[in-house]
Amino acid sequence: MKGVKKLNINVKRTLSILEITVGFILICFALYLDVSGSEHSMRGTILTAGALLVILGVYCIPTRKHRAIVNVLFLFPLVFAFAVTVLVPFALGIFYSFTNWTGIRFTEFVGLDNYIRMFRSRDYVYSFVITFIFTVFNMFLVNLAAFSLALLCTSNVRGKNFYRAAFFLPNLIGGIVLGYVWQFIFNKVFTSIFAGSASMLTDPNLALLAILMVSTWQYAGYIMMIYVTGLQSVPKDILEASGVDGANRWITLFKIKMPMMANTFTVCIFLTLVNSFKQFDLNLAITNGAPSRILGLKPVSSTEFMALNIYKTAIAKNEYALGQTKAVVFFVILAIVSLTQVYISKKKEVEM
Amino acid sequence: MKKRFLAVALACTMMAATMTGCGSKADSTGSSTEGNTASESEASGDAIRIVNGKIEIDKQLKAFAESYEEKTGQEVVIESLGGGVDINGTLKGYLAADNMPDMFVFGGAGDYKTWADYMTDLSEEEWASQTEFAFKAEDGKTVGFPYAVEGYGITYNAAILEQAGIDPAGLTNYDAYKAAFEKIDGMKEELGIDAVCSVAAESGQMYWSTANHIFGYYLSAGLERDDTTYIDMLKEGKVDEKRLGEFADFTKLLFDYADPTVLISGTYDDQLALWAQGKTAFVTQGNWIDPSLPTYNVEFACGIAPLAFLQEDTAGVLADCPSWWAVYNEGKNIDACKAFLNDLATSEEGQNCLVKECGMISPYTTCTVEPETPLAVALKSYVDAGNTYAWQWTKMPEGIAQNATGSVFELYARGELDRDEFVAMLSAAIADYTAQ
Numbered sequence: 090m091k092g093v094k095k096l097n098i099n100v101k102r103t104l105s106i107l108e109i110t111v112g113f114i115l116i117c118f119a120l121y122l123d124v125s126g127s128e129h130s131m132r133g134t135i136l137t138a139g140a141l142l143v144i145l146g147v148y149c150i151p152t153r154k155h156r157a158i159v160n161v162l163f164l165f166p167l168v169f170a171f172a173v174t175v176l177v178p179f180a181l182g183i184f185y186s187f188t189n190w191t192g193i194r195f196t197e198f199v200g201l202d203n204y205i206r207m208f209r210s211r212d213y214v215y216s217f218v219i220t221f222i223f224t225v226f227n228m229f230l231v232n233l234a235a236f237s238l239a240l241l242c243t244s245n246v247r248g249k250n251f252y253r254a255a256f257f258l259p260n261l262i263g264g265i266v267l268g269y270v271w272q273f274i275f276n277k278v279f280t281s282i283f284a285g286s287a288s289m290l291t292d293p294n295l296a297l298l299a300i301l302m303v304s305t306w307q308y309a310g311y312i313m314m315i316y317v318t319g320l321q322s323v324p325k326d327i328l329e330a331s332g333v334d335g336a337n338r339w340i341t342l343f344k345i346k347m348p349m350m351a352n353t354f355t356v357c358i359f360l361t362l363v364n365s366f367k368q369f370d371l372n373l374a375i376t377n378g379a380p381s382r383i384l385g386l387k388p389v390s391s392t393e394f395m396a397l398n399i400y401k402t403a404i405a406k407n408e409y410a411l412g413q414t415k416a417v418v419f420f421v422i423l424a425i426v427s428l429t430q431v432y433i434s435k436k437k438e439v440e441m
Numbered sequence: 442m443k444k445r446f447l448a449v450a451l452a453c454t455m456m457a458a459t460m461t462g463c464g465s466k467a468d469s470t471g472s473s474t475e476g477n478t479a480s481e482s483e484a485s486g487d488a489i490r491i492v493n494g495k496i497e498i499d500k501q502l503k504a505f506a507e508s509y510e511e512k513t514g515q516e517v518v519i520e521s522l523g524g525g526v527d528i529n530g531t532l533k534g535y536l537a538a539d540n541m542p543d544m545f546v547f548g549g550a551g552d553y554k555t556w557a558d559y560m561t562d563l564s565e566e567e568w569a570s571q572t573e574f575a576f577k578a579e580d581g582k583t584v585g586f587p588y589a590v591e592g593y594g595i596t597y598n599a600a601i602l603e604q605a606g607i608d609p610a611g612l613t614n615y616d617a618y619k620a621a622f623e624k625i626d627g628m629k630e631e632l633g634i635d636a637v638c639s640v641a642a643e644s645g646q647m648y649w650s651t652a653n654h655i656f657g658y659y660l661s662a663g664l665e666r667d668d669t670t671y672i673d674m675l676k677e678g679k680v681d682e683k684r685l686g687e688f689a690d691f692t693k694l695l696f697d698y699a700d701p702t703v704l705i706s707g708t709y710d711d712q713l714a715l716w717a718q719g720k721t722a723f724v725t726q727g728n729w730i731d732p733s734l735p736t737y738n739v740e741f742a743c744g745i746a747p748l749a750f751l752q753e754d755t756a757g758v759l760a761d762c763p764s765w766w767a768v769y770n771e772g773k774n775i776d777a778c779k780a781f782l783n784d785l786a787t788s789e790e791g792q793n794c795l796v797k798e799c800g801m802i803s804p805y806t807t808c809t810v811e812p813e814t815p816l817a818v819a820l821k822s823y824v825d826a827g828n829t830y831a832w833q834w835t836k837m838p839e840g841i842a843q844n845a846t847g848s849v850f851e852l853y854a855r856g857e858l859d860r861d862e863f864v865a866m867l868s869a870a871i872a873d874y875t876a877q
Contacts, residue, residue, distance in 0.1 A: 387866070
């Protein structure tokens with residue numbers, strides 16, 4: 090009996106190894122067909138069949154690690170999709186930043202040349218500074234507005250559900266549409282309300298303020314929703330206890346509610362920080378970089394944020410490699426800033 | 442055991458679902474149109490597929506393609522991109538996905554550099570000898586098929602000029618414009634207009650009008666079509682200060698007599714509406730506004746005058762082909778493409794399509810069909826008289842208008858620069874940009 094079982098295992102093992110090998114060969118064959126430019130219509134099927142055989146082989150192989158293999162198999166689709174859509178492009182992006190890639194092909198490696206050119210160009214340095222300023226103001230304004238609105242929507246005011254929906258609504262409109270609508274408002278409506286005034290979008294500082302206004306108006310409702318849940322999750326018993334102890338509204342707010350929902354603040358500040366940094370659609374639609382500002386006798390686009398700068402480098406200048414380089418640095422900066430913020434905020438959170 | 446089987450089956454299905462995405466490339470040639478492309482492009486193997494960059498003529502081209510198929514049996518699929526789509530980016534995607542069309546649009550020297558390796562030599566074609574607007578590579582080979590001529594200068598409202606007693610034919614130098622602008626400005630109430638001209642110089646959206654089109658006159662006005670003096674200087678980062686100075690004077694004139702609101706914050710629509718509603722006498726746009734005129738119920742006669750910025754006379758306007766079609770050299774239907782292009786350029790149906798249906802001007806000397814829209818007629822008279830200058834500005838470094846010089850024009854329009862500062866800053870911007 091034992092002999093039979095052992096034989097069985099041996100057969101099983103040979104069989105699964107065979108399956109893996111055949112599957113592997115099929116995959117290689119299909120890939121070869123594709124790379125060599127063959128138009129054979131079965132190459133997709135061969136690839137799939139090969140992959141299925143490999144999976145079957147791996148699954149059937151008799152081993153103690155069987156459970157682990159099953160786990161990996163189930164994770165595979167997700168990991169595969171993530172790799173294809175995120176990891177591979179990301180790695181390729183870093184790779185391209187060291188070449189003279191044109192969007193079609195590259196002919197040589199240029200080393201750190203792109204990085205050096207990038208930091209030497211005034212427009213990039215300027216857009217870095219202006220993005221930073223925008224981020225600071227926008228983070229402050231959005232969170233202030235959102236938290237105030239959240240307090241309003243959790244108070245006993247009448248029709249608070251209506252307010253909640255109304256404040257959230259701007260967030261449902263796409264940024265580009267919103268941008269053009271607001272551009273019209275700044276250019277036409279405001280100039281006729283304050284008759285004779287020039288459009289806000291023609292002055293560098295006011296144009297930045299205009300983007301800040303729209304961005305706050307659009308995003309505050311979304312952040313408000315998160316604050317509302319935060320405020321509602323503060324335990325009632327603690328609030329009651331503070332009431333018994335004679336804490337007034339302000340003390341309740343600053344000493345109890347806000348510390349108790351510190352993790353909500355972490356999330357909201359993180360979201361606004363990352364979002365302001367990556368601001369693109371409103372920027373493109375409202376000003377597209379205009380108006381210009383004179384800086385050291387040279388013109389710069391006063392409201393060109395980093396994302397727009399990257400876009401213009403790649404698309405308008407047709408310098409894909411340089412644009413890619415800027416994008417890589419953009420990622421690194423964003424990662425550093427946001428991780429630092431999360432680290433600091435986490436420290437302040439209260440353990441429940 | 443049953444459970445196990447189920448698990449394996451599920452895993453396999455998921456795997457298959459992920460993998461099939463990679464394998465089905467061959468079956469779906471041409472079906473990956475994006476949301477804002479106008480056409481369905483389900484093509485069979487022998488059909489030729491064209492990526493057209495002018496969405497306005499999509500319908501007309503499709504109608505022509507249909508009649509072409511009836512005539513010859515050759516299926517032609519038109520895929521139109523436009524309305525803000527980044528055509529180059531889309532094409533790069535097509536190339537990477539092995540889904541290149543048989544013919545694609547490209548817009549000048551910059552694009553040519555990008556796509557040079559993928560273009561077929563079309564010098565031997567019948568139409569190539571019948572036009573001076575074909576795109577020629579550095580070695581003299583014809584690679585771009587011209588389908589239209591566009592031209593611009595300063596478009597005028599003939600009724601207003603007549604009322605003011607100004608002959609548009611005399612607008613050929615700086616002094617003539619200065620006198621005309623002053624005269625019209627003095628008669629504003631009589632003529633019922635708000636400003637003399639409609640110009641838009643905001644750098645975010647109108648950079649192409651100022652820093653490409655108007656600046657184009659600095660590069661080409663008064664030169665032979667193949668004279669590249671000033672564009673060559675610009676590519677080296679240099680400018681002719683005297684010429685640029687005269688250009689600055691003229692630009693100042695334009696900006697001074699323009700409607701101030703539209704000048705610093707107007708969009709293309711604002712600029713056009715102002716003129717089309719009869720509130721200004723001039724607008725700095727070209728014959729591409731023809732199709733928009735009916736929307737504003739324009740009934741007055743109009744024409745195009747040169748942006749003659751020099752002291753001496755320059756009587757021609759800038760006219761050229763705005764973009765060309767190239768034949769993809771690794772396509773399978775190159776001969777069919779060539780036949781189609783020949784038909785479009787030389788047959789009567791083809792000429793009818795381009796001129797009558799699309800409202801464009803044919804770049805071909807053999808074309809007998811006459812345009813009907815007012816500005817096309819006006820432009821045609823310049824082309825027929827050989828009174829045109831080339832669009833040298835399309836050879837400027839890519840993105841210079843959007844990223845560098847457009848801002849200078851805006852600052853000038855806002856009055857933050859005087860004439861000399863404008864010249865200095867523009868020269869510096871060009872030098873910086875070309876040095877990058």
